[in-house]
Amino acid sequence: MIEVQSLTKNYGTHTALNSISFHVEEGEILGFLGPNGAGKTTTMNILTGYLSSSSGSVRVNGFDVLESPGEAKKSIGYLPEQPPLYLEMTVREYLDFAYELKKCRLPRREHIAEICKVLKIENEYNRLIKNLSKGYRQRVGIAQAMIGNPPILILDEPTVGLDPNQIVEIRALIKSLGKNHTVILSSHILSEIEEVCDRILIIHQGQVVADDTASELAKKYSSDHNLVARVAGNESEIGALISKIGGVKRVIEHGQREPGVYEFEVEPKTGADVRRELFNRLSDRNWPLIGLQTKELSLEQIFADLTRDVPKNFRRSLRTDRSDKSKKRKGRAG
Numbered sequence: 097m098i099e100v101q102s103l104t105k106n107y108g109t110h111t112a113l114n115s116i117s118f119h120v121e122e123g124e125i126l127g128f129l130g131p132n133g134a135g136k137t138t139t140m141n142i143l144t145g146y147l148s149s150s151s152g153s154v155r156v157n158g159f160d161v162l163e164s165p166g167e168a169k170k171s172i173g174y175l176p177e178q179p180p181l182y183l184e185m186t187v188r189e190y191l192d193f194a195y196e197l198k199k200c201r202l203p204r205r206e207h208i209a210e211i212c213k214v215l216k217i218e219n220e221y222n223r224l225i226k227n228l229s230k231g232y233r234q235r236v237g238i239a240q241a242m243i244g245n246p247p248i249l250i251l252d253e254p255t256v257g258l259d260p261n262q263i264v265e266i267r268a269l270i271k272s273l274g275k276n277h278t279v280i281l282s283s284h285i286l287s288e289i290e291e292v293c294d295r296i297l298i299i300h301q302g303q304v305v306a307d308d309t310a311s312e313l314a315k316k317y318s319s320d321h322n323l324v325a326r327v328a329g330n331e332s333e334i335g336a337l338i339s340k341i342g343g344v345k346r347v348i349e350h351g352q353r354e355p356g357v358y359e360f361e362v363e364p365k366t367g368a369d370v371r372r373e374l375f376n377r378l379s380d381r382n383w384p385l386i387g388l389q390t391k392e393l394s395l396e397q398i399f400a401d402l403t404r405d406v407p408k409n410f411r412r413s414l415r416t417d418r419s420d421k422s423k424k425r426k427g428r429a430g
Contacts, residue, residue, distance in 0.1 A: 097122040097248065097278045098143065103152035105138050105302075112138045114302040115152065122247070125274040127293030128282040131403050135302045136282050137177075140250055143280075144174045157247060173246040173277075177253040179237030183226035187217060187236055190225060194240040202245065211242050215269065231262035238269070249273060250280045255288060267292055286395045296395070300403045310395055317401065318392035323362040324350075325374065329383035331358040337377055343368030357386050 098120040105113040113135045120126050130136045141147040143154055145165050154161045157171035182190055191208050200207065212218040215235045220228060225236060234254055241249055251270065255263045263285075270292050273279060283289055289296060290310045298306040306313055315321065327334050331349065339347045343365050350359040364370050371388065378385050393401075 097124075097157060098280075099153075099155040100139075100143075101153045103139070103142065103154060104150045105135075105142065105147070106150045112302055113142075113149075116299065116302070116304050117152075118297055118304060118307055120248075120278055120280060122278055123274070124295060125270070125279040125281060125293045127289035127296040128280055128299070129286070129289060129296060129399060130299040134299045134403070136299055137252065139299070140174075140252055140280070140282065144172055144250060145169050170244065171246050171248050173241030173243070173249045175234075175237045175241045175249070175251045175254055177256065177282075179233060180240070181225050181233060181237060184224065186222050186224055187212075187228075187239075188221050190236065191239055191243065194243050198244050200244045207243070207245075208239075211239050214242075214272075215239050229262075230257050231259070231265065234258065234262075234266060235269075238273075242273075246277075248278045248280070250282075252282045253284065254281070255283065255285065263288070286399055290395050298399060298402055305402045306398070313395065313398055314390070314392040317398050320391040321364060322391045323364070323371065323374075324387075324389045324391060325360045325362060325385060326353055326357050326387040327360065327378060327383050327385055328357045329378075329381070333381075334358060334378070334383055335360060337381065338362060338374065341370055341373050341377060343370040343373070361391075 100116065100118050102115045102117055103113055104111070104115050116135075116139070128136055128140070138147065142149050143156065143161070145161050145168060148162065154168075156168040159168040159171070161168045182193070185193065188208075191211075192204070195204055195208065209218070212221060215238060217232060217235050217239065220232055220236075225233060228236065238249075238251070238254065241251070254270065255266045258266060267288060270279060270281060274292075274294075281289065281293060293310075295309055296306070296313060297304060306317075308316065325338070331352070335347050335349050338344060338360055344362055345365045346363040348361040348363070350361060353359045362370065362374070374388075375385055
């Protein structure tokens with residue numbers, strides 16, 4: 097759906113993007129992370145055709161953004177961090193304007209009505225945009241991105257400035273949009289990325305430093321994969337039961353943590369996932385599993401580590417790893 101190869105962008109002597117490569121599959125929700133100045137906005141502006149690259153290539157839905165910019169742009173709906181809204185317009189006037197601007201050929205009233213229904217803004221249709229709450233303005237911004245039914249949506253900080261209830265609503269909306277669209281979501285709220293996205297790409301100083309699912313990133317960058325379980329029941333019997341589960345290497349008893357509830361640290365064998373078996377075995381004995389946590393690094397911790405100064409040899413090895421993956425994908429496609 098999106099293929100980025102060796103993308104570089106220079107501003108004079110400053111390199112904003114340094115030969116980055118990544119792909120986004122059809123129907124995938126990709127979380128795009130990075131500290132301020134990392135190159136995220138530059139990348140999104142190149143993907144949408146707003147900026148040209150210094151070198152490298154971008155293909156969107158099979159079209160090169162430089163060779164076929166019109167066709168590539170038809171495939172993308174874009175919500176910038178500051179939605180391009182005209183506050184003196186009503187929602188209807190603004191969406192009509194966006195419809196004309198995009199030269200959409202779908203039945204106007206039916207198409208716009210369907211988008212408004214999906215985004216739950218049909219009751220705001222005749223209101224001035226300046227009188228809408230921030231949450232509804234974001235929905236109107238997403239609505240303009242959806243006009244023309246583009247298969248790809250690029251959303252830059254769609255929940256910034258929203259209250260907690262609005263954030264929950266927009267997250268649910270993005271998840272639902274992911275059923276029928278490929279989505280690139282940029283956000284500084286890491287819990288949001290982890291909850292909504294299928295895969296996470298982290299960019300730092302113009303280079304990709306991580307590209308994987310949240311669970312695989314945790315496995316890759318954590319040195320401690322132990323589980324901490326709190327179970328109500330007989331301490332010695334629980335410890336003996338857990339130690340007999342296949343895939344468990346060692347059990348460490350940490351004693352009583354609350355009345356009748358004991359804590360156990362479970363060390364799995366390399367590559368083993370014992371969570372389901374642990375739950376099933378405890379359930380069979382009617383020993384309630386009060387809590388289960390992993391000691392793996394959180395996404396916040398991984399992000400903080402990767403966006404500090406990254407050793408050059410690490411970056412080289414990461415690029416080599418991604419190159420190998422890309423060659424394998426091309427081999428399968430061939």
